[in-house]
Amino acid sequence: MVRLLYLLLLIFSAGVFSQNTATGPHIEVALVSEHNQLRAGETQWIGVLLTPDKDWHTYWLNPGDSGEAPTIQWYSDADIEFGDIHWPLPKPIQVAHLVNYGYEGATLLMVPINLKQATKERVSISANLSWLVCKEDCIPGWATLTIDLPVADSITPSEHSNLFEQTRLNLPKxxxxxxxxxxxxxxxxxxxxxxxxxxxxxxxxxxxxxxxxxxxxxxxxxxxxxxxxxxxxxxxxxxxxxxxxxxxxxxxxxxxxxxxDTSSADNNSPSQSLWLMLLFAFIGGLILNIMPCVLPILSMKALSFAQSQKANHWGYPIGVLASFWLFASIILVLKEAGSAVGWGFHLQEPLLIAGLAFLFTFIAMMLWDLLPKGINLAGVGQSLTGESTFTQQFFTGVLAVIVASPCTAPFMATALGVAMISPMLDTLAIFTALAVGFALPMTLLSLSTRFAALLPKPGAWMQTFKHFLGFPMLATVVWLAWVFLSQTSSFGQLWLLSGLLGFTFFIWLSAKVNRVYCVMSLLLAMTFATFCSVKGTQATKVISEQKNNHFSAQKLTELRNNNHVVLVNMTADWCITCKVNEQVALNSADLQALLEDSKVDYLVGDWTNKNQAIYEYLEQYQRPGVPLYVVYAGNHSKQVLPQVLTPEIVINAIQQAKKEINHATSN
Amino acid sequence: MQRLTKWLMLSMLFAPLLSIAAAKVDTSAPDFKLQDSFGKTVSLSDFKGKYVVLEWTNHLCPYVVKHYGSDNMQSLQRQYTQKDVVWLSIISSAKGKQGHVSAQKANELTQKRSAAPSHVLFDEDGQVGRLYKAKTTPHMYIINPQGKLSYAGAIDSIKSANPADITKATNYVTAGLNNLLAGKPVTQKLTKPYGCSIKYKS
The missing domain is CATH 2.60.40 (Immunoglobulin-like)
Structure with missing residues (x-):
């Protein structure tokens, strides 16, 4: 039998040379072209047509549990570019408990070709083809198929063109x-x-x-x-x-x-937004130069440069850079220290959002000159003129940063906010861009006085511009309040807005009264801000715990102490497996009915907004993330369920837990 | 300890799904008992202390023909049984399906092809094949003297029915056994097998 098979193969693989069709056991193969001619420089299609007997099949590029995909090696006497096989849609073919992917019936494996140059009148194309055709038994085959096509300027559809059209409808997109x-x-x-x-x-x-x-x-x-x-x-x-x-x-x-990647789920395209942030930081740095507390000094500086030609060019920008880096380092150290003691700086943290809302409101008030006079640092600027050595220029740069701080605060605060939620390198990059933007005009001035002409003249417009900048700040507050709403509740948002009202009022008041009252008023503003932020953040938890079955360690302990069966589901919006489990298993009618029982509780922990309580819980089960499903039988036992659920797995676990509790209480 | 309990609990959960633990590389190879072509009952546990090779076969499958027609499989059998390795050729073809043979026919095939397995075993109902998740013929397994599964997968690296590819391919059974016999770990422990589907009872 086997010998015969080989003999057959030998016969037809030798016999079909320079033919466009071949016949093997249970299959016919053919090399066909969509057009009768080839035209140079145009993508045309040829294909291998596999026609197995009824109930026999050939394979897709991944044959599945067994089998083998057909292979084609192309040859030609002309310079032709051959593309990859365009596989039609396969179907799963079940053989006992194994599954193959392939095709029953005639299948055309289309390949794009491109004749580079029309150097010949006729072109010969050959395909070394190997295949496997199976019903349950399998028979491999090999053949070399050849077609000759004339090269022409106009092409006509061949008798097979219909087949190509139909196959195209069956190609994946x-x-x-x-x-x-x-x-x-x-x-x-x-x-x-x-x-x-x-x-x-x-x-x-x-x-x-x-x-x-x-x-x-x-x-x-x-x-x-x-x-x-x-x-x-x-x-x-x-x-x-x-x-x-x-x-x-x-x-x-x-x-x-x-x-x-769950981290990228928090921040959709980090690299893109980083470039944008760097651009904004750079522009922000440039804008700093026309702030009221900087531009007059800058103009003086420009004059002094015009007077002393030998000034050192690089001391100033390096001084600026060094100050910004120092500031960034301090922030990073604080941030690291913060996370070491368990503070997370995530935008998902409502408390951080509230904090930022207060910060930006404060900045807007600062821009509108609503702060008590003592907070301004202006006036140091006079010492900024005349020096020309590297060291002096360096400290001029440092001083410029300090002097400018009342006006730079808005931009520094924004950068600070970004720094709190960005990786370390991004933070450094953002501060560098800010520094470069800030130092650029002065450095250009020191290189050539021609740039001085480009500098706008100081005047009353600066004040107007500064006041205008208060509005973007408030726009940010509006956005933050909206984010806060989605994280908490309308009640939480009310706390935040009331907090902002009280905060602005007391700061406004502090500017109107003197000394001790001023300090007291500022303290009141701070207290008000803190109290309302915390209240607003808590407003979430209280409400949502009543509505949903929000997970908390305390609640779990309580339920277990009361001898309840508890199903804990740790999930996240970005978790694919969780979603499937929820739809397939957890939302099944049978399970929902079981959860109606007053002695059975269902707690859901949402890891979308990473938080400490859930982190600790996952840690307890040595899990780096979700999903995690645990069923507790009071304090008697707990069962960790597999990461992929069926309704039966969960129902069985709950019923077993119920039995255990009944058993324990009856004893 | 906590991890162990976790695994125990997990395996308890799966217990109803799989009556016996299925084969997995680097874990204990599940024991089995099958009749050989001489009517003798053979258990895997009989060979504790020796290397055991399991070869799923079907003499009519073109991929098996590739390795027998070229004397590749038989020379592996001769080479390693001489080194005290036990070679078990297992036929999981169901009655009436391709590759299913009588004991007499199996012995004839062994003789005719100058094959040298330690035993040819019959697994008509496919239980052992399913236990080892055997999918194709050939599908190869190596079990170490401690009874652990050391290799599972293809016989070599080129998925084809063409005997000309044998010399160009890396033979995973040779590589695995040679490493093990030299006291070295197996570099490639798990590969996707290729060949005909095993003709299991549906």
Whole structure:
């Protein structure tokens, strides 16, 4: 039998030379062209047509659990560029408990070609083809197929052109949206957008990613869909993006999935926004030069430069840079010290948002000259003239930063806010850009007095400009109040706005009264700000704990002490696996019915806004992140559920916990 | 300790799903008992203290033919059984499906192909194949003297039915066994197997 098979193969692989068709056991293969002629410089299509017998199949680029994809090697006597195979939509083919990906019936494997130059009248194209055709048994085959095509200026469709048209309808589309994948120890989670609801199936390009025979359970959200699939037995951690075809049998599209990086979920495109921040910091630095407390000095400086030609050019910018870096370092040290004692500086932290709202309001008041006079530092500026050695220029730079501080505060505060939530290097980069912007005009002046002409003249307009800048500051406050609302509640926002009102009032008052009263008034403003921020932040927790089943360690302990069954679900908005679990298992009717029981409680911890309480809880179970599901039987036992759930897993765990409690209480 | 409890709890949860723990590289290879082509009952545990190779086979599968037609598989069997390695060829083809053979036919095949396995074993109902998650013929496994699974996967690195590729490919069984026999760890412990699907009972 085997001998015969080889003999057959030998016969037809030798016999078909320079023919465009060949026949193997249970299959016919043919090399066909969409057009009867080739035209130089144009992309045209040729293809290998595989026609297996009824019930026999050939394979997709990833054949699945067994089998082998066809391969084509191209040869030609002319300079032709051959593209990759455009695979039509495959379908899963089940053989016992194994799954293959392939094609039943005639399949055209289309390849784009491009004849570079019309140097010949006829061109010969050959394909060294290998294939595997299977029903349950498999038969491999090899053949060399050849077609001859004339080269012409006009091309006409061939008898096969219809086949090409039909195959094109069956080709997957390239997907525009991005996809993300995440890995648990047993499963792959994939998130993408689907064009419409259908029976979608995921086909991986690589054979060692997912278990091909595993169920693919989808969960659908408003903007995205997620699927969780068992990992392949041969899975090794991928270092590259993973490529998939997603198909419902009629339509399909390719997705390239990148790792679902949870840190990037907080901040969508960090690199892009960093460039933008650097640009703003630079512009901010430039604007500092025309602030009322800087521009007059700068003009004097320009004059003195005009007088002494030999001034050192670099002392000033280096002095400015050094001061800004020192400031950045102090912030970084404070920030590190802060996080070491457990303060997180995340924009997700409502308290930080409230703090920023007060800061920006304060800056707006400063710009509108509503602060008590004592807070201004102006007047030191006179000493800024005349020096020309490096050291003197260096300290001029340092002094400029200090002197300018009443006006630089708005920009420094913004930079400070960004620094609090950015990585260390970004912080340094932002401060550097600010410093460069600040030092640039003076440095240019010292290089050439011609730049002095470009400098605007000091005048009353500076004051107007300064006052105008108060509005962007207040706009920021409006935005922060809106963010605060989404983090807390309308009640929390009321606390914040009331706090801002009281804060501004007391600061306004402090400028109207003298000495002791002024200090008292400022203290009152601070107290008011702190009290309202804290109150507003708490307003969230109280309300949401009543509404939802928000997780808190205290609540968990309480419920366990009362001998309740508690299901804890640690989740996050960006977690793909969590979403699938919630839709497939946790929202199932049977489980929901079980949760109605007054002795069964359900606590949800949301790790989207990373917080200390949930961090500690995850730490307790040695988990770096979510999902984490735990079922407690009072204080008697706890069960950590797998990361991928079915309704049965959760129901069984809860019922077992119930039994344990009944058993323990009856004893 | 906490981690251990976690795993215990996890495995307890999965226990109803899998009646017996499935094979996994670097863990204990699950024991099994099968009849050989001479009617003798053979258990994996009989060979404790020796290296054991499991070879899933189906003499009509073109990918098996690739390695037998070229004497590649038989020479591996001869080479390693001489070094006291136990070589078990397992047939999981169900009754009536391709590759299913009688004991007599199996012995004939061994003789005709000058094969040298320690035993040819029959797994008609596919239980052992499923236990080891064997998917293709050939699908190869190496078990160390302590009973741990040291390698699972393809016979070599080129997925084809073409015998000409054998010399160009890296043979994973040779690489694995040579490393183990020299007291070194196996570099590639898990690969995706290639070949025909095993003709399991549906």
């Amino acid at each position: 390239k997907h525009k949206d991005t996809a993300q994948f995440e890995l648990t120890s047993t499963h792959l989670g994939l998130q993408t957008t689907l064009p419409y609801q259908s029976d979608w199936h995921v086909f991986p390009f690589r054979g060692d990613v997912i278990a091909h025979n595993a169920d693919q359970a989808w969960a659908h959200q408003a903007n995205s869909s997620q699927v969780v699939i068992s990992l392949s037995d041969y899975f090794a951690t991928p270092s590259e993006p993973l490529n998939f075809l997603v198909s419902d049998g009629k339509n399909g599209f390719y997705v390239e999935a990148i790792p679902n």
